[in-house]
Amino acid sequence: MAFLTVENITKFFPGVRALDDVSVEFEKGSVHALMGENGAGKSTLGKIIAGIYTADHGTIRIEGQEVRPTDPLSAQKLGVAIVHQELAFCPNLSIAENLQLGTMPRRHGFVERGRLRERAQALLREIGVDMDVNTPVAQLTTGQEQMVQIAAAVGINARIIIFDEPTSSLSVHESDQLFNLIGRLKARGVALIYVSHRMEEIFQLADTVTVLRDGRHVSTEPVAETSRDKLIRQMVGREVLVQRPKHLDLTPGDEVLRVENLSSVGQFENVSFSVRRSEIVGMAGLVGAGRTAVAKAIFGLDKRATGHVYIKGQPMPLGNVNRSMRRRIGYLPEDRKKEGLVLMMSISDNISLPHINTFSKFGFVDHRRELQEVEKLTNRLRVKAPSIESITAGLSGGNQQKVAIAKWMARSCDLLIVDEPTRGVDVGAKAEIYQLLDEVACQGLAILMISSELPELLSLSRRIIAMREGFVTGELSYEQFSQEAVLNLMA
DSSP states (O other): OOSEEEEEEEEEETTEEEEEEEEEEEOTTEEEEEEOSTTSSHHHHHHHHTTSSOOSEEEEEETTEEEOOOSHHHHHHTTEEEEOSSOOOOTTSBHHHHHTTTOOOEETTEEOHHHHHHHHHHHHHHTTOOOOTTSBGGGSOHHHHHHHHHHHHHHTTOSEEEEESTTTTOOHHHHHHHHHHHHHHHHTTOEEEEEOSOHHHHHHHOSEEEEEETTEEEEEEEGGGOOHHHHHHHHHSSOOOOOOOGGGGSOOOSEEEEEEEEEETTTEEEEEEEEETTEEEEEEOOTTSSHHHHHHHHHTOOTTOEEEEEETTEEOOSSOHHHHHHTTEEEEOSOIIIIIOOTTSBHHHHHHGGGGGGGEETTEEOHHHHHHHHHHHHHHTTOOOSOTTSBGGGSOHHHHHHHHHHHHHSSOOSEEEEESTTTTOOHHHHHHHHHHHHHHHHTTOEEEEEOSOHHHHHHHOSEEEEEETTEEEEEEEGGGOOHHHHHHHHO
16 A cells, blocks of 8 residues: 555646646655646645645545645644745744744743754754854855755654755755755655656656646656656657757857956955857856856846946946846846746736836836737747736746746847756756747847756856856866866866
8 A cells, every 4th residue: 555645636726727636656765756847736736745735626645544734734743744946934034943933942931042053953964964053044045045944844754755846956966965865764764755857866866757747647657667758758748859059050249248357255256257149158166156146246236246347348337237237138046936026916017027118108008019028928938827917926936937037038138147047947848948048149149147957058058167166267168068077167
């Protein structure tokens, strides 16, 4: 008998059937992967098991007994924990406080700070991480936040742990730590549900894989009996071909961006490089290397930055986002929920926000022109939603990422900075985003691309700039590309 069984699970959201009569069995001491395109229902199924959502129809059984987790706390009491793709913390509280919200050690009505710190340190040690537990979560990188969330899930001694895109924000080293932890949890007999778009992880970690498509169950089979191409066909219902980028066959045009001795205390120092028209320049580095901080400084988000930034040969003052946008710079941030989107606004409003003035005349918005442009972009990026007036918060993570990209595609930019452009995006959507970036590069756009995925950098970039601990450690041309060469510069 399976340890965990979901039977005939159906879930509706306004205008969408997220899951349609899905049944899957999960075993103890096994890693069971869930795969599918964005919006296929993977995260929804995990959240139903974890008590975040309640199914409209169907049953959940643990060891043959029907259970009804109606909220995350009731699911925790059943031994279920989840590591979310989208991070949810109280940023003003410390790591220790976030790790023990609701379970803080008390004595005579007061929190015992010493025990609070000791327990938090023990939770981090369990997953092989060393951080100051007094640090406010607001000061952590996205990757560090993800590790704290993993520590919180492991810390409740769960019998079932759901990992939803756990490596989307992790460095290579942090991912290796997570994989070792998963091996230890598996040996303990924990049932592990692993949601990921990364094929290499599935074949490295998983024992069984279930594919969902459009909210329906497509297949469940041992990983040893399937292949990458077969999984892709099952996920997207079509062949997915990633071709050599066409911009690599063009001669780069005039210089669009030149950075000279850009510095910010405690983050990066003396960074210099350039990007030309029709060129995608990749930035490689481990988490904390300073890549995102450099991107934010170029876009005007760092008031402390010093040095020089030139756009098309003209100096640009630092620390002013409005000036950067007027100089036709776009920036897709790493964290779409905090910085890339206004979640309670519609898809249409999010896409048109950076350039609403182009649809306006005498202070009035031409909604017909606006909607035509938004429809064109959402169709091009295959955004799955009931309509373009749908609230962005209701979309899957991957579809939110497509909306964040469409926002800058709609604005006529000379330079586009993209930070982790395919984070949390399925294999089919990845190919579409790669093609889109290649297309706009061929049209003369200069692109600076930050990515933690080496294959992504190696396949899309003309040049790769590597950073380590806030310094540029080298630059590789396309002819010099190899994973070993990039890793050597990074580490």
